[in-house]
Amino acid sequence: MAPLRMPVLRGSPCLALGAPQPGLRARPGRGAAVVRAAKTADGPSVAIAGVTGAVGQEFLRVLKERDFPYSKLKPLASARSAGKHVQFDGQDIVVEELTADSFKDVDIALFSAGGSITKKFAQAAIDSNCMIVDNSSAFRMTDGVPLIIPEVNGEDMAGYKVGKGGIIANPNCSTIIALMAVTPLHKAAGVERMVISTYQAASGAGQAAMDELVLQMREFLDGKEVTKEIFPLQYAFNLFSHNSPITDTGYNEEEMKMVKETHKIWKDPDVKVTATCIRVPVMRAHAESINLQLKNPLTESEARAALNSSPGVSIIDDRENNRFPTPLDATSRDDVYVGRVRRDISRGDDKGLDLFVCGDQIKKGAALNAVQIAELLL
Numbered sequence: 001m002a003p004l005r006m007p008v009l010r011g012s013p014c015l016a017l018g019a020p021q022p023g024l025r026a027r028p029g030r031g032a033a034v035v036r037a038a039k040t041a042d043g044p045s046v047a048i049a050g051v052t053g054a055v056g057q058e059f060l061r062v063l064k065e066r067d068f069p070y071s072k073l074k075p076l077a078s079a080r081s082a083g084k085h086v087q088f089d090g091q092d093i094v095v096e097e098l099t100a101d102s103f104k105d106v107d108i109a110l111f112s113a114g115g116s117i118t119k120k121f122a123q124a125a126i127d128s129n130c131m132i133v134d135n136s137s138a139f140r141m142t143d144g145v146p147l148i149i150p151e152v153n154g155e156d157m158a159g160y161k162v163g164k165g166g167i168i169a170n171p172n173c174s175t176i177i178a179l180m181a182v183t184p185l186h187k188a189a190g191v192e193r194m195v196i197s198t199y200q201a202a203s204g205a206g207q208a209a210m211d212e213l214v215l216q217m218r219e220f221l222d223g224k225e226v227t228k229e230i231f232p233l234q235y236a237f238n239l240f241s242h243n244s245p246i247t248d249t250g251y252n253e254e255e256m257k258m259v260k261e262t263h264k265i266w267k268d269p270d271v272k273v274t275a276t277c278i279r280v281p282v283m284r285a286h287a288e289s290i291n292l293q294l295k296n297p298l299t300e301s302e303a304r305a306a307l308n309s310s311p312g313v314s315i316i317d318d319r320e321n322n323r324f325p326t327p328l329d330a331t332s333r334d335d336v337y338v339g340r341v342r343r344d345i346s347r348g349d350d351k352g353l354d355l356f357v358c359g360d361q362i363k364k365g366a367a368l369n370a371v372q373i374a375e376l377l378l
């Protein structure tokens with residue numbers, strides 16, 4: 001793949017076309033706050049590439065929920081969907097086929113149509129001075145492309161604003177959910193090594209996988225043979241190793257994304273990360289068990305205090321009633337939920353912690369994080 005030609009501006013990672021647009025309120029800080037404006041003539045023109053997919057549909061909900069300011073919304077998908085309609089903010093808008101010409105009048109493009117589509121159309125969008133927020137893994141590890149969780153490293157996209165062409169990558173959903181919970185502890189005591197086991201929902205494999213899970217459950221309960229079109233193994237009432245390809249180390253690609261993306265987001269290639277990623281028959285929220293080895297001591301109450309003061313993190317940690325986060329607690333919610341916060345008893349000190357984390361894969365793991373990035377562009 002040819003390297004992306006980014007517009008160059010001295011002192012800035014991308015080209016400035018002009019002053020910030022009038023009427024748009026730039027928000028100070030790291031971006032957890034909500035922009036309030038909705039449809040406004042001087043808002044940016046926004047495109048959603050992959051609008052008919054699970055993440056694309058969530059983009060529409062999140063943009064409305066957060067009253068994201070926009071002058072025009074352009075829904076894009078494949079030729080199969082051209083002519084369909086989407087409902088947004090009281091409007092009925094016709095879906096257009098995504099082509100290289102789609103971005104001529106677009107300021108911000110939220111891409112969620114898979115890595116190959118991003119690779120195919122990113123340059124055309126950048127050449128049209130459009131800012132891409134990309135949900136795929138296409139450019140996450142590319143030097144010069146910020147990989148952003150607003151609450152964690154929003155400052156790494158300083159200088160990226162609407163009116164310029166550029167690309168910002170949304171991390172992998174499992175990485176986002178883990179780092180939302182672990183970064184406050186990393187800041188408090190320094191993570192030396194992290195061992196993660198995931199329990200990943202169907203939504204991570206798209207709308208078709210969610211539909212097949214429901215179908216298999218019905219078929220199984222009716223005593224029928226289950227349909228296996230998305231995954232080769234039975235998914236209903238089962239679980240299996242994540243479906244991404246296995247690399248030559250024996251780790252699958254999802255696991256390696258967690259390792260590499262953590263290094264990039266924390267700007268720390270030395271932090272040791274190992275992961276085992278598992279697909280479980282849950283609809284749309286991922287869960288993760290995380291064991292941390294810390295550089296400095298951190299007690300349970302210090303850990304809870306650090307988590308408590310972190311935007312986007314909620315604690316459910318009721319030992320008395322054995323009540324801890326579940327995927328359903330996190331479903332359709334913005335926050336990442338943390339519980340089972342406990343000292344690692346396999347060590348004789350306060351330098352080990354265990355956590356259990358749940359986050360909505362489509363929301364904070366994808367659409368919400370991307371819209372928060374888009375808010376930082378205003």
Ligand SMILES: NC(=O)C1=CN([C@@H]2O[C@H](COP(=O)(O)OP(=O)(O)OC[C@H]3O[C@@H](n4cnc5c(N)ncnc54)[C@H](OP(=O)(O)O)[C@@H]3O)[C@@H](O)[C@H]2O)C=CC1
Binds near residue numbers: 055
């Ligand atoms: N950050 C993260 O962790 C996550 C990232 N993702 C990324 O988002 C992508 C989409 O995920 P998801 O919504 O779950 O997937 P879905 O399968 O539900 O949707 C895929 C979308 O891509 C569109 N699309 C497919 N082919 C083309 C094409 N040739 N031209 C234009 N549009 C096309 C589809 O349009 P049509 O209906 O017309 O086929 C549809 O809108 C994933 O492939 C992944 O890269 C997803 C989840 C989490």
Ligand SMILES: N[C@@H](CC(=O)OP(=O)(O)O)C(=O)O
Binds near residue numbers: 135136173200203
């Ligand atoms: N991580 C998603 C899949 C996905 O979309 O990942 P990525 O954005 O890294 O391609 C899952 O649950 O399977």
